[in-house]
Amino acid sequence: DAGVIQSPRHEVTEMGQEVTLRCKPISGHDYLFWYRQTMMRGLELLIYFNNNVPIDDSGMPEDRFSAKMPNASFSTLKIQPSEPRDSAVYFCASRTQASWGYGYTFGSGTRLTVV
Amino acid sequence: GEDVEQSLFLSVREGDSSVINCTYTDSSSTYLYWYKQEPGAGLQLLTYIFSNMDMKQDQRLTVLLNKKDKHLSLRIADTQTGDSAIYFCAERTHGSGGATNKLIFGTGTLLAVQP
Numbered sequence: 001d002a003g004v005i006q007s008p009r010h011e012v013t014e015m016g017q018e019v020t021l022r023c024k025p026i027s028g029h030d031y032l033f034w035y036r037q038t039m040m041r042g043l044e045l046l047i048y049f050n051n052n053v054p055i056d057d058s059g060m061p062e063d064r065f066s067a068k069m070p071n072a073s074f075s076t077l078k079i080q081p082s083e084p085r086d087s088a089v090y091f092c093a094s095r096t097q098a099s100w101g102y103g104y105t106f107g108s109g110t111r112l113t114v115v
Numbered sequence: 116g117e118d119v120e121q122s123l124f125l126s127v128r129e130g131d132s133s134v135i136n137c138t139y140t141d142s143s144s145t146y147l148y149w150y151k152q153e154p155g156a157g158l159q160l161l162t163y164i165f166s167n168m169d170m171k172q173d174q175r176l177t178v179l180l181n182k183k184d185k186h187l188s189l190r191i192a193d194t195q196t197g198d199s200a201i202y203f204c205a206e207r208t209h210g211s212g213g214a215t216n217k218l219i220f221g222t223g224t225l226l227a228v229q230p
Contacts, residue, residue, distance in 0.1 A: 106157035
């Protein structure tokens with residue numbers, strides 16, 4: 001199993017541009033989570049999906065952020081327009097319904113820098 | 116509300132034991148986790164403990180849970196330089212409807228192992 005795959009690994013963009021982050025969860029995992037990590041705020045849960053349906057998006061900072069999961073093997077997190085304060089590492093994670101003992105499996109993250 | 120706290124930094128010498136502490140607020144937490152994050156990488160699940168347990172041992176790792184004080188600790192025996200990383204504790208949260216599918220992470224403890 002290749003694990004949770006995120007792309008790109010690094011993204012540098014100018015303020016005002018649209019940014020799209022991508023995630024492929026582990027096959028068979030029916031939950032997908034997007035987290036943001038910054039020095040100031042630590043790890044924040046932005047949104048999570050169950051069976052491709054958004055369940056809780058209360059952590060999405062504002063309307064500039066949107067997330068979709070069109071099928072079981074792909075999710076996107078979009079920021080439009082991007083701002084310097086969006087600079088962070090964005091992690092995608094997935095888990096299976098089968099057991100909480102497995103916790104989440106995280107991807108390697110996308111480091112976003114907005115200049 | 117949900118809050119998970121950890122000390123920010125711990126320095127130990129190679130071969131010594133490390134103890135990383137964590138306090139949480141949700142007394143209904145059923146699963147508590149320890150994750151490790153190496154530089155430039157995602158979070159890797161190290162171990163977990165179910166709330167009906169006081170202790171769990173897994174090779175060099177020992178997890179202690181004090182439910183009365185809502186205190187969780189991770190002991191690493193014979194700490195090696197390869198153990199240098201950020202360690203996060205996390206709890207599965209509960210809402211008014213019962214257990215949720217969200218993990219709330221602590222602020223992370225940077226473990227520095229001196230040779």
